[in-house]
Amino acid sequence: MIKIEHINNFNLYDTMTCGQTFRYDLEEDDSFTIILLDRIVNVRQEKSTLIVKSNKVDNLENIIIDYFDLNRDYEKINKYLIKNDKHFKNIVDYCNGFKVLKQEPFEVFISYIISINNSVNSISKSVNELSRLYGSKVEFDSKTYYLFPKPKDLINVKTSDYRELKVGFRDINIYEFVQKVNNKEIDLNVYFDLDSIKALELMQQNRGIGPKVASCVLLMAYQNFEVYPIDTWVKKAFFEIYGTDNIKEITNISKEKFGKYSGLAVQYMFHYKRNKK
DNA sequence: CGCCAGGTGCGAA
């Protein structure tokens, strides 16, 4: 067990439950058990302290800080957003402590390929089943968990096997993506270095990855805060605040007002719109 | 039953 102290402006509950990630359990003591990279972690927040348990202790503090994006100055970004748009004061206040999780790229790609025209519950089931069948088994706190599979774990998995996971018509999309990663036709690291336009364009050359999935992946796996997935909730928020839900107008407004932090602004709106009343 | 869910690919205009 380790303690990480002096963590301010962080809301563990909101960050975990807002739909960024599909692989966690909320425990009875309000802690979260998370399947994170090569280990299982249990995190509990007591004011500005995080109490972390894991089956693996090496480098644990860094992994946690990295995952919860705790070194980024969100206060600064929040001030920037409010300065550029006074409408945003309420939203930023409401979202105080919310972070964009830094998740593992391969997992995010697969999860969001599955998310197309799908419900959160169904996505979770498929992702958990994929992990149970093909991921490494880990015992933690006398329970069994399964890590998310590595690309090579899926090298022999067929489209019909994916169908068994209830992913439906998305089977071929997953299959092709996994094959390309294993062939080195896709380099998952290249997206850390490309600018947003290039990265989105390149990602969308893969079947099952359109603008929504590409921008989700770029934001959540590569921490590119410039991109903004536009979904029904975001449209609703834009309509309410700016009187339009036209995608082009949304793009122009967010570019002009939020610039390189559009991704976070849109996440805030999503969170606000989805949870408030 | 029918409709929809944090979209995408395809063919037709």
Add this chain to the structure above:
DNA sequence: TTCGCACCTGGC
């Protein structure tokens, strides 16, 4: 280039 529709599946 844009537009309309089909699409696995499960939940309501």
